[in-house]
Amino acid sequence: MGNAAGDHQHIDLHLGQLQNLNTTVFEFQAGGVVVEGFVYRDGDRLVAYLNRCAHVPYPLDFADGKFLSRDNKTFECQSHGARYNLWTGACVRGPCKDRKLISIPLVILNNNVVRLFTGGIDENRLPPAQDESQPVDDVDKVSGIR
């Protein structure tokens, strides 16, 4: 979605732009680079995250906007199958153990504007991704369930 309005501290989307029971991708500036986030909407309940896996810092999707697992109960990284709780971003399965997605705070304003507070995310100060050498066993397990 390229029409988000905003500055370096927040961006505004309209609730009507956000797919229900699905995710919507948006872009924003973080530490001088353009990064992606995504919003998940279930009615008036929303949550947003940086599009960055906690296993290796890749986007969760393959630029196809698909974030949900087949059962629609978790987000699933398409690289190695890490799964995350929809509402907390916590890793629930796969090679992201003990990690979580980086959340983006938001509020819904009176006029159905969804304000995403992206100013706290600096690409240069993000926590390091998990050691790639550690989760090989988990990756093998996950690949069996896809």
Ligand code: FES
């Ligand atoms: S990069 Fe997401 S599971 Fe490995």
